[in-house]
Amino acid sequence: MIDMTRRDVMAAAGGLATVTLVGGAAHAADPGRKLGYAIVGLGNYGANVIIPQFKNCRNSRLVALVSGDPAKAKRIAAEHGVPERSIYNYQNYDSIRDNPDIDIVYVCLPNSMHAEYTIRAAKAGKHVMCEKPMAVSVSECQAMIAACKQAGKKLMIGYRVHFEPTNLEAIRLAESGAIGKRRYVRSEHGFVQTNPEAWRLKKALAGGGSLMDMGVYSLQAARYMTGEEPVSVYAHETTDRRDPRFREVEDMIEWQLEFPSGVIASCISMYSANQNHILLMGEKGRIEMEPATRYEGNHLWTGKDGREQEITSLPPGPRSTQFAGQLDHLSECILSNREPIVSGEEGLRDMRIVEAIYRSAREKRRIAL
Numbered sequence: 001m002i003d004m005t006r007r008d009v010m011a012a013a014g015g016l017a018t019v020t021l022v023g024g025a026a027h028a029a030d031p032g033r034k035l036g037y038a039i040v041g042l043g044n045y046g047a048n049v050i051i052p053q054f055k056n057c058r059n060s061r062l063v064a065l066v067s068g069d070p071a072k073a074k075r076i077a078a079e080h081g082v083p084e085r086s087i088y089n090y091q092n093y094d095s096i097r098d099n100p101d102i103d104i105v106y107v108c109l110p111n112s113m114h115a116e117y118t119i120r121a122a123k124a125g126k127h128v129m130c131e132k133p134m135a136v137s138v139s140e141c142q143a144m145i146a147a148c149k150q151a152g153k154k155l156m157i158g159y160r161v162h163f164e165p166t167n168l169e170a171i172r173l174a175e176s177g178a179i180g181k182r183r184y185v186r187s188e189h190g191f192v193q194t195n196p197e198a199w200r201l202k203k204a205l206a207g208g209g210s211l212m213d214m215g216v217y218s219l220q221a222a223r224y225m226t227g228e229e230p231v232s233v234y235a236h237e238t239t240d241r242r243d244p245r246f247r248e249v250e251d252m253i254e255w256q257l258e259f260p261s262g263v264i265a266s267c268i269s270m271y272s273a274n275q276n277h278i279l280l281m282g283e284k285g286r287i288e289m290e291p292a293t294r295y296e297g298n299h300l301w302t303g304k305d306g307r308e309q310e311i312t313s314l315p316p317g318p319r320s321t322q323f324a325g326q327l328d329h330l331s332e333c334i335l336s337n338r339e340p341i342v343s344g345e346e347g348l349r350d351m352r353i354v355e356a357i358y359r360s361a362r363e364k365r366r367i368a369l
Helices: 006-016 044-056 070-080 093-098 111-123 138-151 165-176 214-226 322-336 344-363
Strands: 035-040 060-066 104-107 127-130 155-157 182-190 232-238 252-258 264-270 275-282 286-289 300-303
Touching (some): 035 322, 044 060, 044 070, 044 322, 060 070, 060 093, 060 322, 093 111, 104 322, 111 127, 111 138, 127 138, 127 322, 138 344, 155 322, 155 344, 165 214, 165 286, 182 214, 214 264, 214 344, 232 344, 252 344
Parallel strands (some): 035 104, 104 127, 182 264
Antiparallel strands (some): 182 275, 232 252, 252 264
16 A cells, blocks of 8 residues: 655646656666665655665665655655665656666556556666556556566566465465365455545545555455456445545445355455455365454464464565565566566456456446456
């Protein structure tokens, strides 16, 4: 998840109409050095979650910032050793092509800006990490993939949970047959959105409501805990339009997914209650995480029909934190010329299902995928 100030949002949006896309070649990655990241968007997530993680990275380093707030950018640059010449705004963003220290751009902007800034980064000759959701439509996702392929650059989506030890162990247990044949998944994610003026509640910026935010966690969990792709969806939305928070976007949306093996997934996202829970039931037992996908402090249980055993000794993740694991994974993929495990195609798969969820809720019928 990402946050931006209103100044950041307006500056970035203004830059869309005034900057011409340009081409360029990226600096060749030297296997003997850390690859350089430019963080685009210095809201809470970019500034306070991602940037501090570079100290935990083995193959990645912070080399540039992009922000509409010059004072904030200079302060953060000074705190993290980024030279002022490597501070950019949304108008001169395309000139990152001339900075050989930048190998990767990490797009931490509102959802509706993901496609534009990803495509511009690719045309500037840079690899891209883009926050989830990948974009606000299937067509935007396809354009992002095409731009990166045309430029010969990697595209990875910021699905950090794929590098989180609790979830990795839950997936391993499920795939090992520890609970027998998988039968049912429940995945619930939400929080109380208190600020009616938050950009996440503006459809033009977010593309939707809770589904475009916390719903991605619920959808992802259903897919990685079953190890399958769904074949149909049926959804229902519950939103109080009298609430000033939900004039433009949905509050609560629930959906059921059917999988080829017969597994059923019940998922929900919401902006009016706090929940962070994943449960997988099998013929021989169950795997449960609560909280499941927080930045830290996740818990994992197994049992026959309850929380009989908490698993506290987890195999280490790929790095000391899920964020460092995510950052380094893209760097390692670039250095070894392999595709990220959560590539642009993964983001596109989610967006196809998201569009089907919205359609099902709107038309009140089952949608085949």
